[in-house]
Amino acid sequence: MPKVPYAAYLRVYEPLAAFPEPERAHWAEYARRPELPGVQDELRHALTGLLSSPPRVAPAGESADAFVSWLDGVLCVCPWRTRLRSWEALDDVGHWLMPDSVLDAALPPGVRRRAADDYAGWRERNPDARPWIRSALWHVPIRWFALFADDEREFRGSQERPVGGAARLRYRTPMVQARRRVARGLRAVREALPEGPMVAALTDVGRWLEEFHPRSLVELDYGGLIYTISDEQLAADRSAAQVAEALGALAAGDLERANRLYEELTDRWMIIRERQFAN
Numbered sequence: 001m002p003k004v005p006y007a008a009y010l011r012v013y014e015p016l017a018a019f020p021e022p023e024r025a026h027w028a029e030y031a032r033r034p035e036l037p038g039v040q041d042e043l044r045h046a047l048t049g050l051l052s053s054p055p056r057v058a059p060a061g062e063s064a065d066a067f068v069s070w071l072d073g074v075l076c077v078c079p080w081r082t083r084l085r086s087w088e089a090l091d092d093v094g095h096w097l098m099p100d101s102v103l104d105a106a107l108p109p110g111v112r113r114r115a116a117d118d119y120a121g122w123r124e125r126n127p128d129a130r131p132w133i134r135s136a137l138w139h140v141p142i143r144w145f146a147l148f149a150d151d152e153r154e155f156r157g158s159q160e161r162p163v164g165g166a167a168r169l170r171y172r173t174p175m176v177q178a179r180r181r182v183a184r185g186l187r188a189v190r191e192a193l194p195e196g197p198m199v200a201a202l203t204d205v206g207r208w209l210e211e212f213h214p215r216s217l218v219e220l221d222y223g224g225l226i227y228t229i230s231d232e233q234l235a236a237d238r239s240a241a242q243v244a245e246a247l248g249a250l251a252a253g254d255l256e257r258a259n260r261l262y263e264e265l266t267d268r269w270m271i272i273r274e275r276q277f278a279n
Helices: 023-030 039-050 082-095 102-107 107-127 175-192 197-209 222-227 231-236 241-249 255-277
Strands: 005-016 065-069 076-078 132-137 153-156 168-175 219-220
Touching: 005 065, 005 175, 005 222, 023 065, 023 076, 065 219, 168 175, 175 197, 175 219, 175 241, 241 255
Parallel strands: none
Antiparallel strands: 005 076, 005 132, 005 219, 065 076, 153 168, 168 219
């Protein structure tokens, strides 16, 4: 069984120049390590806390680890910020769609209250803090696809993975492209469907992107979702292209075509999302 949650991730990798000292020096030295931790390592650390007694909703201290990548020869870093993301995940507890008795057994109310109090106190001291990683359980939010083009899609099926590796589906794009696309999409949606939910959704992700350096790298990673979808379905998945086509139809005034494309896409992802209830 895979040791990953069925979650997708939207990540921002910022160039070293975006970080103040001494953090910049830390990441420069960190990237020179012969071996760097990966997704499995972060998940293993997080699960260790949840399996402790009593469970820890968030780590006692912030992670000093990150994912690293290169964009046009520039080292870019995506800090994990596991504690911050764990605290923020508390806000989503009400959307986990599980009975209260199950939730209370996994994360007792007292544990959740203490974590919420810790977060509130920390947030007062760090009002401008934001995570470099967003996650979504059992699906990829439709708004995330608006940031990418189909030719930025990278797929490696289970038969193509190296020994010890895993299948993967991801998109990567420079920040300037992601911002341009979300702005163009938001303009089309506002003009055609000003009261629709996509206005708020695209506004939210657009504001998040504005928090980062303009020379950053943006990545959408299907993460653990690849274990719930067959290689054939993943190979055929062109969700970013479909979102781009739907937004293009909106901009052209073809509301009927845009609605049809959007419904096809949401229906397909709803089938995947409903697998969380499978026995």
